[in-house]
Amino acid sequence: xxxxxxxxxxxxxxxxxxxxxxxxxxxxxxxxxxxxxxxxxxxxxxxxxxxxxxxxxxxxxxxxxxxxxxxxxxxxxxxxxxxxxxxxxxxxxxxxxxxxxxxxxxxxxxxxxxxxxxxxxxxxxxxxxxxxxxxxxxxxxxxxxxxxxxxxxxxxxxxxxxxxxxxxxxxxxxxxxxxxxxxxxxxxxxxxxxxxxxxxxxxxxxxxxxxxxxxxxxxxxxxxxxxxxxxxxxxxxxxxxxxxxxxxxxxxxxxxxxxxxxxxxxxxxxxxxxxxxxxxxxxxxxxxxxxxxxxxxxxxxxxxxxxxxxxxxxxxxxxxxxxxxxxxxxxxxxxxxxxxxxxxxxxxxxxxxxxxxxxxxxxxxxxxxxxxxxxxxxxxxxxxxxxxxxxxxxxxxxxxxxxxxxxxxxxxxxxxxxxxxxxxxxxxxxxxxxxxxxxxxxxxxxxxxxxxxxxxxxxxxxxxxxxxxxxxxxxxxxxxxxxxxxxxxxxxxxxxxxxxxxxxxxxxxxxxxxxxxxxxxxxxxxxxxxxxxxxxxxxxxxxxxxxxxxxx
Numbered sequence: 202x203x204x205x206x207x208x209x210x211x212x213x214x215x216x217x218x219x220x221x222x223x224x225x226x227x228x229x230x231x232x233x234x235x236x237x238x239x240x241x242x243x244x245x246x247x248x249x250x251x252x253x254x255x256x257x258x259x260x261x262x263x264x265x266x267x268x269x270x271x272x273x274x275x276x277x278x279x280x281x282x283x284x285x286x287x288x289x290x291x292x293x294x295x296x297x298x299x300x301x302x303x304x305x306x307x308x309x310x311x312x313x314x315x316x317x318x319x320x321x322x323x324x325x326x327x328x329x330x331x332x333x334x335x336x337x338x339x340x341x342x343x344x345x346x347x348x349x350x351x352x353x354x355x356x357x358x359x360x361x362x363x364x365x366x367x368x369x370x371x372x373x374x375x376x377x378x379x380x381x382x383x384x385x386x387x388x389x390x391x392x393x394x395x396x397x398x399x400x401x402x403x404x405x406x407x408x409x410x411x412x413x414x415x416x417x418x419x420x421x422x423x424x425x426x427x428x429x430x431x432x433x434x435x436x437x438x439x440x441x442x443x444x445x446x447x448x449x450x451x452x453x454x455x456x457x458x459x460x461x462x463x464x465x466x467x468x469x470x471x472x473x474x475x476x477x478x479x480x481x482x483x484x485x486x487x488x489x490x491x492x493x494x495x496x497x498x499x500x501x502x503x504x505x506x507x508x509x510x511x512x513x514x515x516x517x518x519x520x521x522x523x524x525x526x527x528x529x530x531x532x533x534x535x536x537x538x539x540x541x542x543x544x545x546x547x548x549x550x551x552x553x554x555x556x557x558x559x560x561x562x563x564x565x566x567x568x569x570x571x572x573x574x575x576x577x578x579x580x581x582x583x584x585x586x587x588x589x590x591x592x593x594x595x596x597x598x599x600x601x602x603x604x605x606x607x608x609x610x611x612x613x614x615x616x617x618x619x620x621x622x623x624x625x626x627x628x629x630x631x632x633x634x635x636x637x638x639x640x641x642x643x644x645x646x647x648x649x650x651x652x653x654x655x656x657x658x659x660x661x662x663x664x665x666x667x668x669x670x671x672x673x674x675x676x677x678x679x680x681x682x683x684x685x686x687x688x689x690x691x692x693x694x695x696x697x698x699x700x701x702x703x704x705x706x707x708x709x710x711x712x713x714x715x716x717x718x719x720x721x722x723x724x725x726x727x728x729x730x731x732x733x734x735x736x737x738x739x740x741x742x743x744x745x746x747x748x749x750x751x752x753x
Contacts, residue, residue: 202684203243203326203654205268210260211298212238213706213715220719224699225680228688228717229728234704235715236688240658243267243326246294248319251304258712266295269325273653273683277324284321286311292325294318327652329639329660337639338627344611347593350646351569356562357607363555364603370548377541390531393513397524400505404518407506414499420491427486434479441475444468555603562607566595570611573645580641581617584675585668588619591638613642637672644675655679657687665691670752673697677753692732696749701725725750 208217213235230236242265245255256263269292271278281287288309295307296318306318329337337343348357401407416423434440448468455461510517533540570593577591592614598604614623615638629635640660660672673694679685680699689695701720706713720728726746727738734742 202270202273203267203686204270205266206239206242207264207266208238208242209264210257211242211263211265212255212257213713214238214717215257215714217717219702219717221684221686222700223680223684225677225685225687225697226700226702227695227698228686228702228704229690229695229732230704231706232690234706236690236704237658238704238715239686239702239717240328240656240688243656244328245298246296246318247322247326247328248306248315251298251302251315253298253300253302255298256300261300263298264295265298266293268293269654274325277321280321280324281309284308284317286313286321292321294322294325324652326654326656328656329643329658337642340610340612340627341606343613343626344606346642346646347566347569347573347611350573351565353562353565353569356558356565359558360555360562360607361605363551363558364605367548367551367555367603370544370551374541374544374548377537377544387531387534390527390534393527394524394531397509397520397527400502400509400520402506402509402520402524404521407517407520410499410502410506414496414503416489417492417496417499420489420496424486424489424491427482427489431479431482431486434475434482441472441479444472444475448472552603559603559608563595563609566607566609566611570595573642576645577638577641580644580675581615581638583671584637584641585671586617586637590614590616590623591641592623640672640675640679644679654684654686657685659688659690660694666693669693670697673753690732692729692746692749695725695729695732696746697753701728703728 202223203221206217206219206221208214208219210216219239228236228239241255245251246265246267269277271281271290271292274292277292278287278290281292286308291309293307293309295310296304296315298304304315306313306315308318308321327337337346401410432439448465451461451465451468455465506517506520509520513520513523515523574591574593578589581589581591594612594614595609596612597609613626615626615629616623617629617638626635626638629638637660640657643655657676660676669691670693672691674697676685676687676694677697677699687694687698695701701724702717703720703724704715704717706715708714718724726743729746729749730738730742733745
């Protein structure tokens with residue numbers, strides 16, 4: 202539910218802060234005062250294309266913000282969580298429109314693309330304005346309304362699940378067929394595996410092969426280095442002998458300086474490590490040998506590994522994993538023909554299951570469509586379109602492909618006047634008729650639409666008297682379980698509101714500005730009296746205004 206709307210430097214509004222509650226809120230004002238600017242502001246917050254003309258003259262940008270309570274919008278709350286834009290129970294939409302035509306959008310203080318703003322707004326607000334591309338004009342939305350009115354989620358789920366199952370099987374079948382001749386593929390895989398299996402390709406084995414090659418390739422320099430080190434460590438003049446003589450000389454002086462004992466201990470440890478290093482060097486030297494044949498064999502093995510890596514377009518250490526992948530593919534092809542036949546059978550069964558589920562959904566939609574058409578036809582007659590017709594057409598899809606949404610789409614057909622054939626709702630020309638038809642559909646489907654806030658822009662255009670009173674009563678009924686905002690110029694509709702805003706304009710500092718104020722009980726009487734009698738409000742007009750208000 203919309204709880205607050207903030208407008209700054211938007212069209213002729215310098216600044217306005219509006220609070221909203223449940224029920225029907227009406228907005229009235231003189232012609233040209235800017236009543237529909239509130240609707241326009243919500244439209245831009247709902248993702249409408251940015252318009253530099255919406256920025257107040259002389260300002261750099263317009264700023265719009267709306268706050269929503271989410272206790273009656275579980276779908277919006279779930280959307281915010283999924284998008285990781287939730288902030289406890291808060292929901293704030295904000296948008297700026299720059300004078301150069303650019304715009305920016307935020308959700309709960311975090312910048313987002315306008316498309317994302319529009320996606321969330323569609324779960325919060327539904328606008329019924331004249332000549333707009335409204336959600337109600339979309340056949341997809343009409344189908345969703347019909348399904349909600351029919352209350353058959355189980356049938357929808359059955360149709361969706363069987364269609365997705367059929368699609369998944371088709372994709373699996375296509376993947377098998379895309380492999381071409383299975384026998385040829387199997388032969389190719391066996392040949393590749395035979396080549397790969399001829400080498401030891403485990404990463405640790407390849408690392409050892411590389412180390413052995415480096416050792417054999419540098420055998421001469423390694424032998425020379427080891428021999429030189431052994432000569433320096435061994436013999437009478439080697440490091441070990443010098444260390445032994447050094448310890449002896451220090452030990453003779455230890456009685457005069459006890460700390461020399463610590464030095465001797467360290468030298469003793471060094472002597473032990475030198476002995477271990479000498480022994481290791483000898484072992485390494487014994488393992489080294491100049492063997493051109495061994496080097497040649499290692500280089501051939503390395504070359505084969507490199508050739509395999511280039512052939513299969515993987516790094517050498519990835520050959521083992523690639524080999525396992527080819528082996529798994531060969532295993533899956535072992536029963537390819539049998540699997541293909543099984544998939545064909547499953548596809549046929551899935552299609553039959555979808556056909557049955559879709560037929561049950563069609564029957565339920567047809568029954569709900571008849572009931573909805575009867576209710577809406579009665580309502581549009583009450584709203585001043587006597588003789589009008591309303592039909593729900595289910596247009597079947599000729600495609601044999603299972604559709605997750607069912608075998609048909611709903612199309613709402615309307616005739617506003619007697620003697621005229623029904624036409625699709627999206628092609629109704631009169632904005633006032635379109636608004637009233639939308640109102641009738643909303644009333645008829647009351648409780649099935651998840652959107653908690655609905656906005657009607659001059660739904661009462663072109664009517665008056667008893668018809669306007671009927672429109673007001675329907676709007677008030679519609680606002681009982683939810684929130685409805687209505688821009689109106691009819692006193693009968695204004696009197697039906699639970700709360701009332703008045704929009705007025707005046708010149709200030711050489712510029713025309715609009716202001717928006719909430720009306721108290723006396724203010725409502727004055728405003729409705731003005732709507733009844735013009736600018737000169739008489740006592741009779743005030744009395745009539747009180748009578749209208751007393752009717753609710």
